[in-house]
Every structure is written in C-alpha cells, then in structure tokens.
Amino acid sequence: MPYATITPAQKSQYDRDGYLIIKNFLKADEVKLLYGLATGDDTMKEHAIDLNDQSGKKTRLTLWFTPGDDTFGLLTRTERMVKSAQALLGEGEVCHFHSKLMQKEPKVGGAWEVHQDYGYWYKNGFMFPDAMLSIMLALTTANKENGCLQVLKGSHKMGRIEHNFAGEQQGADQPFVDEAMKIFERVYVELEPGDALFFHSNLLHMSEANLSERPRWSLISCYNLSYNKPFREKNTSCITPVKVVPDDAVLSSAATSLGSGTDFLSKENEITLNVK
C-alpha cells in the first residue's frame, strides 16, 4: 500500500470541519515498532509529566521539541507527515513545533478539558492560528470506553476563545463552551492503531478519563509554518523548517528511542510557558 497523501476533497473537509481522519496512516509494522519503543523506553518515562485534571486524575505526557534521528524524530520528519501538514496549512515552510506521547493508562488516565490548542499557543505569542495544526497518531485503539478524543465539528470557525486554568490544564471559557455544545456536533474520534487525526489549532476538543482496562496511547505532533514566529516562545524548532526524510525511514533505519540530549519539556516550563 502506498503512503497516504491529502486529496483536494480531504483538504475541503478539513477546512469545513476543522479535522480530518485518515485510516491506516501508519503501517502495522510502524505502529508495533513505535509502541514497543514508547512503552519500553526509560528516557521517555523519566521525562513524563503528570498533569492533574479537575478530579485529580493524572494526564501523563512526554513532550519534546526538536525532531532528531531517533525513530520518533524520523517519523515526524517523514514526507507523509510534512506533506500532509503542508497540504492542510497551505504555503510556507513546515516546521515541527513539538511532539508528545500521550499515555492514558487504564483506570488512572485523566480527562482533558474542552480547549483549543491555540488557546495555549496564543499565549506563547503565535499570531496565526491557521498556520498551526496537530496530527494525532493512534498507537492503541482509542474508543469511547478508554477516553478517545472528542471534537466539536466545525468549531474552529469560532476563532480563539479565552482560556483559563482548570486544574493544571487550561480550559476554554465555559459560557462559550456551553453555547458551542448546543451548536456543533460532538464527534467521538474512535481510532484504530495507525489511524491519524489532523486537526486545526482552533478546533474545540476534549477527552474523558480512561476508566477502562485498556491503555490509550497516542503520539500528537504539532506543526507550524515558519512565518508564524512566536514572540514569547524560546524554542526554535517551531520556526526551523523540517529536514524531510523518506517515508520508509521509520522502518529502514535502526530502531532508536529519544536520546537523553533531547529538548524535553519539564513541568515547570509547561506551567509557565503554556506550551502543552
């Protein structure tokens, strides 16, 4: 099977709905490799951050900025990731803002408040929400039972909403959320391992806690166009064009985890810089 590319119809769908799902964006062997590395990697575990949701459940993630030559770095630099981001974001040089491994463990994995990613990123001084998107890659099955992502279809058209702290996360201003819930369809984004969800930085989204017996792990990679220079962000990966590698690099290179020299986010920075 060839690697996926974005068609004009898919681009129109993204523009209309604020999100797009592509099934089997990763090959089964790639998922196996990535999930194996993710779950077996001490560096990834050492740099995991636990954020409390409103009920005190933990939302665990490991976040890093610069994509290297390790297997995760290569994945985020593949033609398929970068070209897809380019097709959806339009003209400009595609840069990797950050990637995060979301580790939603059985019974303990916490909820995510209703928010827009740009609700956070605006505070880093990014000026252009249309130049930013996220790609969520499912490493395990994600469904209603284990707290899959939920999106409010078309809500990116509202523009940025004010965000305030809710637990250790940030949530969109509640009266706007209440109204948005009446207007937009709430979609449970159920994914199988290897499926990809692309979503606009202003799309309202959330997830519930994982009360099931099964983990829900995913990788979320966020991209930005280089002209969108944030005036408060100190990391430069978001304005450094990605050095693209061929699609087969993930499987054809030696399997390696993130090195200890990786620029991981620490909890102190997360809270003060609103990076998430």
Ligand SMILES: O=C(O)CCC(=O)C(=O)O
């Ligand atoms: O993975 C999840 O459940 C939510 C993640 C999320 O909303 C985000 O990273 O913006």
